[in-house]
Amino acid sequence: MPLTQGVNAQRFWSTIERSAEIGQGREGGLSRLALSDADKEVRDVFVCMCRDAGLTVRIDQVGNIFARRAGQDDSLPPVLLGSHLDTQANGGRFDGIVGVMGALEVLRTLNDLQHVTRRPLEIVNWTNEEGARFSPPMLASGCFAGVYDLDWVHNRQADDGAVFGEELRRIGYLGSEPVGGRDLDSYFELHIEQGPILDAERVQVGIVTHGYSSHGFLVEFHGETAHTGPWPMEKRRNALLAAARLLVEVDDIGWDFAATDGKATAARLSAWPNKAGILSDWAQAICDVRHDVPKAADVMAERVRRAVGAAASRAGCTAEILDHWSWGGRIFDDELISLVRRHAAALGYSHRDLASQAGHDAYFLARVCPTAMIFTPCKDGITHNNAEYASREDLEPGLNVLLHSVVSRADR
Template sequence: MPLSPAVRVDIDRFWSTLDRSAGIGTGRENGLSRLALSDADRQMRDLFVTWCREAGLEVTVDRVGNIFARRAGLDDGLPPVLVGSHLDTQQNGGRFDGIAGVLGALEMIRCLNAAGHATRRPIEIVNWANEEGARFSPPMTAAGCFAGEYTVHWVHARTDDDGATFGDELARIGYLGNAEPGGRPLDAYFELHIEQGPILDADKVQVGIVTHAYSSHGFLVEFHGETAHTGPWPMELRKNALIAAARLLVAVDDIGWDFADTGGKGTGARLVAWPNKAGTLSDWAQAVCDVRHDDPQTSDLMAERVIRAAANAAAQAGCTAQVVDRWDWGGAIFDAGMVDGIRQQAARLGYSHRDLPSQAGHDAYFLARICPTAMIFTPCHGGITHNNHENATPADLEPGLNVLLHSVVAHADRSPEPA
């Protein structure tokens, strides 16, 4: 039996669940500072696992800290439909980013339980570890490992600013699981996320259907120079790594401006230096930056300019530059059939909707490399995000949550493809 369109999420139940999450790892007013693998992340994970078990789900954790919560299917040997996002936040994060997608998947399960609807295929909720990359670089670390891009060993060796490793922190918070990440058949992956941009809110459209992703290139660049006295040391002999990194970040901002008229972005996100003290030139600096554009070729061009800018910045400051980490994603990665299915469900449920690209990074990009994948966006006020003023109302989220519910169920219930 197909799920009746009269079955809808319980928005009050969802909202009180989201409110509980918003009390864990609080940051600035109304915001969250729930960095990956912190004590607050552990507390949130524990609560999420409790909720999943109460909903009758079977919970497993893999070796990079991803949590899976499975609801059996009528034909339980079929590959599962995966639905989720992330529960970690930025340092000055909001209460919706990622969280709405994980807790929305939980609401979907609660709804199916209440309706007594068993799906043909199993459904698994997933919480991906360290999506934000705010504590451990790069972002979407554990989804990347699940998709086979990174090894478990490499992920475990990532360090935070205090030298703590990903692997040790996972063990410390009790989420170093046994399951091998990935390497198993998946039917599909769905992710609901707040838009993190202003389009849906400005156009008063209820549901965003993500057709493709901005092509993005991120870089972690290290510069090496020499410490020296800031007074007597001659300008022509200086090797100030701090200045090399600063020059790169300004250059990346300039690249963003050069392509701004066609929607391009260039971001200088982080600069750290050592010793970073008055009186001494720094002999080491790290810069994190990225460029992105809707057109992949333009984005590639911007990335080439970043590489050249790093070499120029190093040369001008008498230093050497090395790209230590690089991450690339985007393009036409979403499954056309799933995208169309989401459109049909939005229309069937009577919601206004529009197609749009995703400009932020998402775990879904890695999943798209290993299984059919699609994303649903919900409006958020003014597109404000990665900011404690990130905001949305129940009315902003309810349509997207219902579209997620019905899209996932329709996909999980479809007839098996003939062999």
């Protein structure tokens, strides 16, 4: 039976405000890093909300939380919907959170309407999407999709020495459920755009057709400590300098492709001892490149690889690419894209197709089941910043499109 009602936007907004009380960072923002005490607190609140809504909660071995609403035929593969509750160090109140709390509102609305879908529905909160504490990003959804090995994930280490698996156990979210290997009907992810297009054009709903092809790198350099005063220039092996040269070259790569909307980011530089008076004998750099055209992204990535060797050679150091991650492209399901587009039109919302330029858990889910993303506007496209903002009126159209799309898919 087709739905004729929408979500309870005020109730949804109250869950956003409740989430925003946990892990507060700079004024108006959040600093809720994965597997921190604040992450535990928001997880506990979310699990209570799910159980209050009559959902069955399960947790897998990388801490992904699944909350299930039974279907008329509960043997059928579920329709999955969700996102993440962790944030960046200077994060906002909406990135990822809208997708999780929005999924909860969809199921609460179905409870209100006493509408039981043919297929079961499951909300998911993915662990460590941001990669702000444990690298790389989208770590747990990647494990779910078979991209990362479970033991490798459990052994990832944070800057403070914390180990992923040990932190899961510490906060009580080392679950017993196997990671992945399940039949899924489909996956839907609602997200703020994290870009300025919808807000600038006053468009209510974004239909995500694909993701920018992206490549990320973790590079390590080794040199030799020496006194910064007397040691001759020709004998210096400064690892910090090698990493810095690489990151400058990465930025230049971005500018070389900027005219076609390519982007390259020098994201992080770490070094040891990193003190005045001494050269650093160790450094790590994190960088990434992305472009809407996959071949262009491949060229940018190859230039990064060459820059690694050049930077090391010029500084008299050795270098190794410790990790490389990639995602994006034409990965989303055409049938689901059409379904979302059809419901946006039927509900009378202005909408447009667009690409996702950021990374999302949906990228990995697209490897294991049909997947779609829905974007909502966010003010001026500001995100990963405490000034990130989306109003209730910005979010409600995307929520209703999510509701109707999910129900249509689950009832077929």
